[in-house]
Amino acid sequence: MSTxxxxxxxxxxxxxxxxxxxxxxxxxxxxxxxxxxxxxPDFGPERMxxxxxxxxxxxxxxxxxxxxxxxxxxxxxxxxxLLGSVPVAEGLRExxxxxxxxxxxxxxxxxxxxxxxxxxxxxxxxxxAIDELGREITNTPMLGAFARATGLFDMEALIQQVRAWFGSxxxxxxxxxxxxALRRAAEEVVEG
Amino acid sequence: MAQxxxxxxxxxxxxxxxxxxxxxxxxxxxxxxxxxFGEAACIHCMQCWLFCPDSSILVNGENExxxxxxxxxxxxxxxxxxxxxxxxxVIREAGEALKRDDPRLCxxxxxxxxxxx
Amino acid sequence: xxRFEALTGDNxxxxxxxxxxxxxxxAYPITPQTETVEFFAEYVADGLVDTEFxxxxxEHSAMSACVGASAAGARVMTATSANGLALMWEIVYIAAxxxxxxxxxxxxxxxxxxxxxxCDHSDVMGxxxxxxxxxxxxxxxxxxxxxxxxxxxxxxxxxxxxxxxxQDGFITSHAMERVEVYDDADVKAFIGTYRPQWSLLDLEHxxxxxxxxxxxxxxxxxxxxxxxxxxxxxVILEVAEEFNRKFHRNYGLFEPxxxxxxxVAVVVANSTAGTAKVVVDALRAEGLKVGLLKPRVFRPFPAxxxxxxxxxxxxxAVMDRSISFGAMDNAGPLxxxxxxxxxxxxxxxxIADYVFGLGGRDIRPGEIERVYREALQMAExxxxxxxxxxxxxxx
Numbered sequence: 001m002s003t004x005x006x007x008x009x010x011x012x013x014x015x016x017x018x019x020x021x022x023x024x025x026x027x028x029x030x031x032x033x034x035x036x037x038x039x040x041p042d043f044g045p046e047r048m049x050x051x052x053x054x055x056x057x058x059x060x061x062x063x064x065x066x067x068x069x070x071x072x073x074x075x076x077x078x079x080x081x082l083l084g085s086v087p088v089a090e091g092l093r094e095x096x097x098x099x100x101x102x103x104x105x106x107x108x109x110x111x112x113x114x115x116x117x118x119x120x121x122x123x124x125x126x127x128x129a130i131d132e133l134g135r136e137i138t139n140t141p142m143l144g145a146f147a148r149a150t151g152l153f154d155m156e157a158l159i160q161q162v163r164a165w166f167g168s169x170x171x172x173x174x175x176x177x178x179x180x181a182l183r184r185a186a187e188e189v190v191e192g
Numbered sequence: 193m194a195q196x197x198x199x200x201x202x203x204x205x206x207x208x209x210x211x212x213x214x215x216x217x218x219x220x221x222x223x224x225x226x227x228x229f230g231e232a233a234c235i236h237c238m239q240c241w242l243f244c245p246d247s248s249i250l251v252n253g254e255n256e257x258x259x260x261x262x263x264x265x266x267x268x269x270x271x272x273x274x275x276x277x278x279x280x281x282v283i284r285e286a287g288e289a290l291k292r293d294d295p296r297l298c299x300x301x302x303x304x305x306x307x308x309x
Numbered sequence: 310x311x312r313f314e315a316l317t318g319d320n321x322x323x324x325x326x327x328x329x330x331x332x333x334x335x336a337y338p339i340t341p342q343t344e345t346v347e348f349f350a351e352y353v354a355d356g357l358v359d360t361e362f363x364x365x366x367x368e369h370s371a372m373s374a375c376v377g378a379s380a381a382g383a384r385v386m387t388a389t390s391a392n393g394l395a396l397m398w399e400i401v402y403i404a405a406x407x408x409x410x411x412x413x414x415x416x417x418x419x420x421x422x423x424x425x426x427x428c429d430h431s432d433v434m435g436x437x438x439x440x441x442x443x444x445x446x447x448x449x450x451x452x453x454x455x456x457x458x459x460x461x462x463x464x465x466x467x468x469x470x471x472x473x474x475x476q477d478g479f480i481t482s483h484a485m486e487r488v489e490v491y492d493d494a495d496v497k498a499f500i501g502t503y504r505p506q507w508s509l510l511d512l513e514h515x516x517x518x519x520x521x522x523x524x525x526x527x528x529x530x531x532x533x534x535x536x537x538x539x540x541x542x543x544v545i546l547e548v549a550e551e552f553n554r555k556f557h558r559n560y561g562l563f564e565p566x567x568x569x570x571x572x573v574a575v576v577v578a579n580s581t582a583g584t585a586k587v588v589v590d591a592l593r594a595e596g597l598k599v600g601l602l603k604p605r606v607f608r609p610f611p612a613x614x615x616x617x618x619x620x621x622x623x624x625x626a627v628m629d630r631s632i633s634f635g636a637m638d639n640a641g642p643l644x645x646x647x648x649x650x651x652x653x654x655x656x657x658x659x660i661a662d663y664v665f666g667l668g669g670r671d672i673r674p675g676e677i678e679r680v681y682r683e684a685l686q687m688a689e690x691x692x693x694x695x696x697x698x699x700x701x702x703x704x
Binding site (some may be wrong): 066 | 313314315447448477479481482484485486487580581583585586587589672673674692
Binding site (some may be wrong): 197203204211 | 410515519
C-alpha cells in the first residue's frame with residue numbers, strides 16, 4: 001500500500017451493478033470519518049451491462065486535483081467476467097492493490113492480468129451476494145473486502161455508513177442482508 | 193424637437209414607470225388613410241370600438257353612440273372599416289367590389305391628401 | 310451550525326437553490342446540468358421550497374419565463390449548459406438589458422459541434438458581452454458559495470444585473486466532494502428579502518417593461534448597463550467581505566495562490582486551478598518560484614487589479630479552455646483580455662497562451678507542469694517562444 005497522502009481508487013464493473021453507488025458510498029464513509037474525498041464516474045455513456053469505470057480519491061487533506069486517475073493505488077473489479085476482456089491492471093501502481101470479485105485464487109488473477117507486483121486479493125463476492133441478497137449485487141460485499149484489504153476504513157464505521165446510506169430507501173431486512181454480505185466478504189477475502 | 197434626456201435621468205432598462213404615457217405620443221401623424229363616415233347609417237354596434245388597436249373610436253358618453261374618430265392617435269390602419277358589419281351589408285347589396293373610399297360605405301378610408309371636408 | 314455533506318457540484322448548486330428558496334425557477338434539463346434541475350424538482354415535490362417551478366419546453370422558454378417572473382418582482386434562478394445556453398441566446402441579452410437580477414448556474418460544456426457533452430468554456434465565453442456578471446467556481450463548494458453571493462450582487466440596487474455562476478461540467482458537476490452546507494437560517498439572513506423597486510405586479514403603480522427603444526434612447530440604456538457593471542465590482546467585493554466574515558471563506562475578485570513571491574504564474578479558471586495548485590506545490594518543493602492566479606470574476610473584468618497582482622512577475626502563462634476563433638493569434642478569450650489589461654496598465658511581461666481541455670479532454674498535472682517549465686524559460690530568456698500553444702493536441 002502506498003504511503004502517499006492521497007489514495008486513488010479505480011472501480012471496474014458493468015452498468016447496473018452499482019459501481020458508481022459503491023464509489024459514492026465510499027465517499028460518504030470518508031465523510032463520516034472526517035476524511036476528504038472525491039467520487040466521480042467515468043464520464044462516458046453508461047449502458048446496462050456495458051463495462052464501466054468509476055473513481056474515488058481519499059485523503060486526510062483537502063483534495064484540489066481534478067484530473068482523471070491514471071495511476072490508481074487500488075483497483076476494484078466488481079464483475080469477474082471483465083477479467084481478460086478489460087485491462088483492469090492498466091496503470092495500477094507497482095505497489096498497488098488489485099481486489100477482484102472472483103472464485104479464482106490471487107495467483108490465477110495475477111496470471112490473467114499480468115500484475116505481478118503489489119498485492120492481489122480475491123473474494124467470491126458474487127457468491128456471497130447471491131447467498132445473502134438473493135441477487136448478484138456485489139458493491140457492498142466488495143466494500144467489506146476493500147476495507148479489509150486496504151485497512152483504510154474501520155469496519156464498524158463502514159457498516160454504520162451502509163446503514164445510513166440504505167436507511168429509509170429499503171427495508172431493514174435488506175439492510176441487514178447487505179451488512180452480512182459485507183462482513184462475510186471481509187472475512188473471506190484472500191491475499192496472494 | 194423637445195430636449196432628450198441623458199442616461200442618468202431616465203429609468204433603467206427602458207422601463208416606463210407610469211401608465212397611459214402613450215397619450216403623449218400623437219401617432220395620428222403616421223396616417224396615410226383617414227376613416228370617414230359615409231352615407232350608410234351607423235348602427236352603433238361598437239365593433240369598430242372593440243377592434244381599434246389605438247382606442248381612437250370616440251363614443252358619446254351620454255347616449256353611448258359612436259361619435260367619430262380621434263385623429264390625434266388614429267394611424268389609419270382601416271381595421272374599423274374592415275370589421276364594420278354595415279360596410280359588409282352595403283358591399284353585398286351593391287353586388288360588386290367597392291373601392292375603400294366609396295361614399296356609400298358606413299366607414300370609408302380616404303387618402304389623407306385627397307380628403308376634403 | 311454548518312455541516313459537511315458529500316455532494317456533487319450539481320447537487321451543491323441545487324442545495325443552494327433550496328436554501329435561497331427562490332420565488333420562481335424555470336429550467337430545462339441539459340447535460341451536465343441535469344442533476345441540478347432534478348434535485349431541485351425533488352425539493353419542490355417534497356415541499357421543501359415555496360418555489361413556483363416552471364417546467365418549460367425549451368431553454369428559450371426557460372429564460373423567457375425567468376425574465377417575465379423577474380420583471381414581476383420575483384427572485385428567480387435557473388440552470389443550463391452549452392447548447393441550452395445557446396438556445397436561450399436572445400433572452401440572455403434581454404435579461405441583462407431589462408435589468409433582471411436572475412441567478413443562473415452555467416455548468417460549462419463544449420458548445421458543439423461535432424456534438425460533445427463534456428467540459429470546456431466555449432459556452433460561457435459566448436455570453437461574455439451579453440451584460441451578465443460572470444463568476445467562476447473551482448469546485449462544488451465554490452459554486453454553492455457563489456450562488457448566495459450572486460443573489461446579493463445581482464439584486465443590489467446599484468447593479469440589478471443577472472449573474473451566471475460557472476463550474477466545470479462533469480469534472481466538478483458530477484464529482485462528489487465534501488461540501489460545507491450552511492445553516493438554512495444563516496443563508497436566509499445573508500441573502501435577505503428581495504425588495505424589487507419596479508414590480509410589474511405592483512398594480513398601484515402600473516409600468517411597462519421592454520417597450521420599443523429607438524435610436525433616441527437605446528444608447529442611453531446601454532450606457533446605464535455600463536454604469537451597473539462599474540458598480541458591480543465594488544458590490545462584488547462588499548458582498549464577498551460580508552460572506553467571508555459570516556461563513557469564514559476568502560472570496561475576492563480572484564484567488565492568488567503562492568503568488569506573492571512568485572516569478573512566474575499560470576492564470577487558469579475553474580477546476581483546473583485546483584489541479585494547478587498541486588503542480589505549484591510540487592514545483593515549489595523543487596525550489597522553483599511559481600504561483601497561480603485563479604480568476605473568480607470574469608465579468609466585470611478586473612483589469613487593473615489583475616495587472617497589480619501580476620505586475621511583479623517575470624512571465625505569465627494563461628490557460629484557456631476555449632478558443633476565440635479568428636481572434637488575434639487564434640488565442641483564447643482569457644488570454645486576449647488579460648494580455649490587453651497588462652499592456653494597457655503598463656505591465657511589460659512575456660505572456661503566452663495555452664489552450665487546453667476542449668470537449669472534456671483531461672488535463673493532467675504533467676501537462677500543467679510543462680506550462681510552468683515553459684513559463685520559467687520565458688522568464689529566463691525574456692522571450693515568448695510561441696504566443697499560443699494548443700496543449701497536447703495530436704499532430
